[in-house]
Amino acid sequence: MNHRFKQAVRAAAVLCLAQTAHAQTVIDNAALNDEADGTNWAAWGRTFSEQRYSPLDQINTQTVSRLGLAWSLEFDDVWNVSSQPLAVDGVIYTAVGYSRIYAIDARSGRVLWRYDPKVESRKMRMAWGSRGLAYWNGKVYAGVQDGRLFALDAKTGALVWETLTTEPGDNRYITGAPRVWGGRDGRGRVIIGHGGADFGRVRGYVTTYDAETGEQLWRWWVVPGNPADGFENAAMEAAAKTWSGEWWKFGGGGTVWNAMTYDPEFNRIYLGTGNGSPWNAQLRNPGGGDSLYLCSVVALDADTGEYVWHYQTTPNESWDFNSTMDMVTATIELDGRPRKLLLHAPKNGFFYVLDRETGQLVSAEKIGKVTWAEKIDLATGRPVEVRGARYEHGPALTWPGSGGTHNWHPMAYSPDTGLVYIPAREMAGYYDGEGRSPKTWTMSVDDPMGLRGFFDDIPKNAGSTSLLAWNPVTQKAAWRNPTPGATNGGVIVTRGGLVFQGRADGQFVATDARSGAELWRYAMGVGTQAPPLTYSVDGRQYVSVLAGWGGAPALLGSLSAQHGWVGRQYPRRLLSFVLDGDAKLPASPPPVEKVVPVDDPAFVVDAALAEKGKHLYKACVICHGTAAVAGGYAPDLRASPVPLSAAGFKAIVQNGALEPRGMPKFDDLGDADLEALRHYIRERARYEPSAWEQIKSIWNFVVLMLRMELLKHGWLD
Template sequence: MSNAWRALSAVAVLGLLAAGCSKQEAAAPKASTDAGWLTGGHDQAQTYHSPLKQIDEANAGRLGYAWQYDLETTHGQEATPVVVDGVMYASAPWGFVHAVDARTGERRWVFDPKVDNSITSKVCCGIVSRGLAFAEGRVFTASIDGRLSALDAKDGKVLWQADTIVDHERGYTVTGSPYVAGDVVVIGNSGGELDARGYITAYKVSTGELAWRFYTVPGSSTGPFEHPELEAAAKTWDPKSRWDVGLGGTVWDGMAYDAKLDLLYVGVGNSALYPRKLRSPNGGDNLYVSSILAIHPKTGRMAWHYQTTPGDQWDYTATQKMILADLKIGDQTRQVLMQAPKNGFFYVLDRATGELLSAKPYVPVNWASGVDEKTGRPMETGLADYSNGPKLVFPSPAGGHNWHPMAFNPETGLVYIPTLEASAVFWVPAEPFVYAKGGANAGAMYAFPAAHAGNWGLESPAAKHLPPLSELGKGQPDTTIRGFLRAWDPVANKVVWEVETSGQWVGQMNAIWNGGGVMTTSGNLVFQGQSTGALHVYRATDGHPLAAIDIGTSIMAAPMTYELDGVQYVSVMAGYGGALGGVHPVGTAAERYGNAGRIVTFKIDGGPVPKPAEKEHVSSVPRPSVERFGSAADIETGNELLKRNCARCHANEGPGAIPDLRWMSAQTHQEFEDIVLKGVRASKGMGSFASLLTPAQAQQIRAAVVDSAWRAYESAQDLPQSAPHAPQTAPHVPATSPELPNSSKTVPGHEPSTGAAH
């Protein structure tokens, strides 16, 4: 298919002409002059920019506490609220919605989606919500189990509800925000690392009637095809592709809408399985994974598509937030779409046609030497192809930019990007891939070269065959893990200024997760929260720091601002988690004060922000509550099962809300099978894994956890490391041992991951 990744169909051209919107006539959605914040990104263009300027560079240092609101959860907060007519609507984990008086923080109503907690066995990367939508007096929200609800904005009552999941036996969940495009509301889903086949679904705003569904990848090479675009896509897949695994392409985050062009822009996620040789053995671009799609919202038909990473095998999603703007490029003002996806290139596209205008790296990249601006294709180097052995890849699967919103200020002309500089080594396990329905099915492993954690930061047997970093890193960029807030000029394609956000974690994983989402205003300001618990304010033109307000709660979400009764407020949803699960690295506010989620709101000359009470900490690694058991083979198998099924939540990196399994009490060990296979703790977020694990496999996981606990304990005590030993079956565990607290000492070592920040 010639130029398939950016072609505009003849049908689409005719549709635009019929609508009276030629390329020259169409205009960008203008930033609202409303004093509220009307979408997750403020406007339909998703700029995360407000024209308000009562708070400016001269008085930003006087920002203080106005009010706070308890979200009654310890899960991560990734959403940005909306404010309409003096009411703030905020989406929270599971799919809760809180309506709050935006002047005082007083609760108006709460919507509880009443989710069956067993869904947590299918959650890739945290029980989170990335936002909600508002239109026609309705609040639209998606619960993690895939139900889309339209709520009456006055009282939160359900006006209609739709189950958006086509197959509940597969690994589908929903963490993304709905988007309104004309008279439809559109929602995607998560699960690309499991066995989801991606799609978006549109429902009538007024009635909830199904309008259309667009699948992002075909279900077979021969059909039947749900819509014509899939027949074209199927030609870019090997007929012997792993159709049974779903192939990925989930739409778990960014969309934007241009009302003048009447086009909905959709970011599509990574392919699955990850490795090309397993997923589509004879290659191909594998449309429409890792792509940007332009969809006619009235019909659900595609106008154009652009694929950022053909044949993706590094989890390079293109689901990151997209921003619509008008830019003067050369002697023309172009209507553009901008995105900084995971693959490390910043894209500027003509949003009417999909034409590539520019694509330049904003972080170190080694998988491609650049993007051919004539064809739109990346020029792969081969340095990152791990088909025949481990390779060091830049950027890592965390991406050069993840879900954290970036912002565009039309007055400075700059895009403010929370960027991640990290590499990872990818490899295909030696064991044959076995499909697990509804389970993790990435088909590849990866590990980060984190500092102070050994050769690869891994104690797992899975990493024992990796070449040393000194070998894989020859001639490659610096592997030191860092995070930055970068101000990017999308016309000159360069960094204008940057602020390092690594904090105390340079070289460690939290260096890339310290900096949260971004908001900018016409007061020449940029706002960004950090996991340290500080809300930072910078001058938008040059990055000069103006304020840092310590709130005592870690921040990941993008802030927002609104004005009521002549007072400008800044507000942010605070709480740590997401893809990090419940791990709270030492030095974060979550580690010091706990992780009770809350909305914190500021105004000029407000007071000091109230902080939660400090947690009590245990400063040493406790002695494991049970003795080692199981053979070396059991423990090795258990480690593999642990990484595939558990590590995406239960990472061994320090204290947190989700338990570090190594420090289970004897009572918990006794109940282990009931917890894992019967879901007796589903109400706490631990659903049943009975469809994925046998009782024998559950015990192998437990044996691996116990062995890991003893290794950590022996290391902390400077004791010789013991080898795994008999007995071959788990011993009886007394039911009277007390629960041991989590350790607050970070034990070096990062388990390899098969998940991503979805």
């Protein structure tokens, strides 16, 4: 038997063993509750606890310097890769773009199969993409932007079942990862929520389905509907007493678009619920009250969906301070005894420790700059609010803003260090009800939030981020490392003593979990906000991460554009690392230092048309950036020749010529609307702030801050 033949036989045997192992593996309650086995990363938070902690330690503080690229895979036909991949028995599963699913060989990066659910164009306008998947009993589950939930055969990618979780034509959409578990009756269950409360009338809910068939098992509404129609359960009847006016006409909000954690010990599912619809509580709930169950952690019986307990982080919220950030379960020694706890850092700037059996608040402290509340009263569990923060007496500049001190980018908890690692942010929000009255205001497409629209560019120094190591027992920071920009990726932590994070500047970084010292970095060729994962194949530990700049980070104007990832030329890729890896990453263009607008001197801007176009441009902000300053995958329209051509602009915007590249068509816009947009884009391309405008902007900021201080101390009504 010659050497080459032996090698071929050995390779075939390894492949056969891998395929056999893949066929035999069962991802069920036992697997998802096993904290000790780090072979797979089979759920959004790795295990039911969502600690995002891996027991693998082959890559550690001593060996991480040897970490190198094993392989990379380019995604040339998708626009957004802000997702958490899964890894099961040497196969990586990931959702990219509009829930396009890929199965990839974790050893080589070879695509095994792909599935495209074909999202309807109108739902593409939300442009968020998918944040993750679920895996259960040989099937992969994903939600779709247009409201569908589907299950695929993990081996072949064949569709097993599909169901519409929303209503045709409504404002709901899905971006979050489903969660799966097995009930007491032995049936697998998959739960999914939705988003949409920022875009119009939406009443939030979650729905649980049979994991094998897609049959609906139960649905739980987050906020009450019209009392005249009766209530679905006692929880909704109780919640209605905390609302006033005719909130149901606006939907109420409360969407569960991201965070759901299953607790096998109590057989509960914890929901992190969303903001109100509209944001402005003075319009939504004019008589006051807590607006349950907005911005809350809600515990439900996982088999039946019956209410167990809740804790509301922001009563009657008015700032988009949703609690849809990840929730970690852990048993931690507190006051000399082990406590079953839930750890939660929602948008509002506080870190909460809850008793997960009862929902009782254990502690809460600020993790960053917070000006809307002084503290959380531990006796009542309620925030002590700062006078004037609700902008009821005029506009308010508030920390944090709607982006939160912690957003959806997941945190991680290490039982080794006892620390929680949080991708933290500091950025203010400007809120102005502009004299809107609950007696006359009506929700519309142009005003779904009940607030004055924001049209200005956001400067690159308007926000900052950090990687924060937080002690949940002492409620104090262990260390904090500044990170670039105003958005960075989610994190994982390992027994090897490492925290991994992809960053906005294109660096993938490993940090010492105890000291905060940076130990390793790798230039990915583009920034990311996607969380990484780690897993083991053939006895080797891998770390993988998606890289690509798109989604929410792209809409913040100059704040997003500072990293230079502006335009479609930048890669969307999956990178996998292993000790002593020596693969070469394909070259990518250098960051854009400055966008140079194009112009046609013969184009005369009509001020009235430009003003009309400014309001129509709201539909373009998510992709093309506020004030037409792009910060991501979509091109900067000021520098694009397309808007200079009426025919070319019409072909793309109205007729959908670039739909295959992720640009939805807006066939509801007429020719007059397109012309107004062209005038607005030209106005922005020629805009240069005068010295007086800059001075006025600074003066307005100073006056606003002074006003907030006067209101805080009761010196101004």
